[in-house]
Amino acid sequence: MGRAVPSLREKLAEVLRSIEAEMLPLLSRERRAAYQRVSRAWVEEYAAVSNCSYPHALVMMLLVSILDLQAQVAELEERLRRLEGVEGGGHGALPARG
Secondary structure (H helix, E strand, O other): OOOOOOOHHHHHHHHHHHHHHHHHHHOOHHHHHHHHHHHHHHHHOHHHHHOOOOOOHHHHHHHHHHHHHHHHHHHHHHHHHHHHHHHOOOOOOOOOOO
8 A cells, every 4th residue: 555645734734733832832922923924824825835846845834934024024114115205204214125
């Protein structure tokens, strides 16, 4: 008989259980909250990860986390530019990203 190979969904569930049991209790409150956001992104982007030709679960989840953080940073920078433009007479402190 052939051996059973766990699906990516099963591997993701196992990784989440392991992190939540072994690592999460030791993190600060702020980092635990950050983990909740990151793990939500992992689950939300499961389909994209499972479609990759190199589906190493931790690497792909890390990539999704980095992309999610970068999107948040870009959104916050844009919001800050708008606020500084309104309150500071149009002289924003952040240079345009390119």
